[in-house]
Amino acid sequence: MTLVEILYPSCALFLDFDGTMVDIAPQPHAVHVPEPLLVVLEDLHDYLQGAVAVISGRPIVQIDDFLSPLQMAVAGVHGAERRGADGQIHLLDTHPLDQVEAAARALAAEHTGLLVENKRGSLALHYRQRPELEALCLRAMQEAVDASPGLTLQRGKMVAEAKPGGSSKGRAIESFLAEPPFAGRTPVFIGDDCTDEVGFSTVQRLGGLGIKVGEGATAAWQRIPDPTALRLELEAALAARLTKTG
Numbered sequence: 001m002t003l004v005e006i007l008y009p010s011c012a013l014f015l016d017f018d019g020t021m022v023d024i025a026p027q028p029h030a031v032h033v034p035e036p037l038l039v040v041l042e043d044l045h046d047y048l049q050g051a052v053a054v055i056s057g058r059p060i061v062q063i064d065d066f067l068s069p070l071q072m073a074v075a076g077v078h079g080a081e082r083r084g085a086d087g088q089i090h091l092l093d094t095h096p097l098d099q100v101e102a103a104a105r106a107l108a109a110e111h112t113g114l115l116v117e118n119k120r121g122s123l124a125l126h127y128r129q130r131p132e133l134e135a136l137c138l139r140a141m142q143e144a145v146d147a148s149p150g151l152t153l154q155r156g157k158m159v160a161e162a163k164p165g166g167s168s169k170g171r172a173i174e175s176f177l178a179e180p181p182f183a184g185r186t187p188v189f190i191g192d193d194c195t196d197e198v199g200f201s202t203v204q205r206l207g208g209l210g211i212k213v214g215e216g217a218t219a220a221w222q223r224i225p226d227p228t229a230l231r232l233e234l235e236a237a238l239a240a241r242l243t244k245t246g
Contacts, residue, residue, distance in 0.1 A: 003237035012051040012182040016191035020213045040234050050181040055169045079172030080121045094121030095150030100162040103144035128158035156195045170202035
């Protein structure tokens with residue numbers, strides 16, 4: 001089943017960013033956003049009457065910078081911050097990150113190639129350039145999180161992130177679905193990482209569809225090979241639907 005068959009006007013579309021719409025880069029700031037993607041997102045927004053949202057581990061401000069001049073509905077930091085289609089910002093309560101930050105920065109000082117990223121209410125330790133340190137990074141972050149009330153450890157592709165325990169991409173999607181223009185629509189969530197699995201399970205529990213980009217075990221019922229294939233499928237789906245309605 002392709003997006004041409006899935007993407008109906010009654011859908012609410014939720015899209016992860018890194019590894020889904022764009023290829024993962026060696027450093028978070030080095031991501032490249034192809035110009036045609038901005039056009040596709042704008043056309044999707046119009047076609048679905050605004051029911052399109054980005055669901056990312058990045059802060060909202062970073063998503064806005066990458067997708068400028070577009071400003072979409074966004075859930076950032078795994079749902080710890082969320083901007084609705086009406087522009088209203090919703091923020092979850094945060095918890096002290098002192099112990100986690102101290103542990104992450106101590107590791108980064110000892111091992112070159114590790115990157116510490118401090119977000120609102122969360123802290124990520126990236127080890128993409130030092131994959132052999134994965135076990136060490138995960139152990140240090142888990143110990144720091146265990147000693148920090150209100151936090152939970154979120155694993156991703158070559159990253160370990162401490163985040164508020166009440167945040168998840170699944171909960172962010174449910175919050176969007178309680179608001180216009182998402183309410184009453186069939187949710188479709190496209191993601192690539194283990195951080196997206198709760199989103200797949202959520203939309204499928206609600207009668208929608210999860211689509212995984214890339215390889216690996218997943219709860220999603222459909223799969224697309226890579227971000228390039230996703231962008232091409234989105235373009236094809238839009239062209240097919242707009243031709244039928246034109």
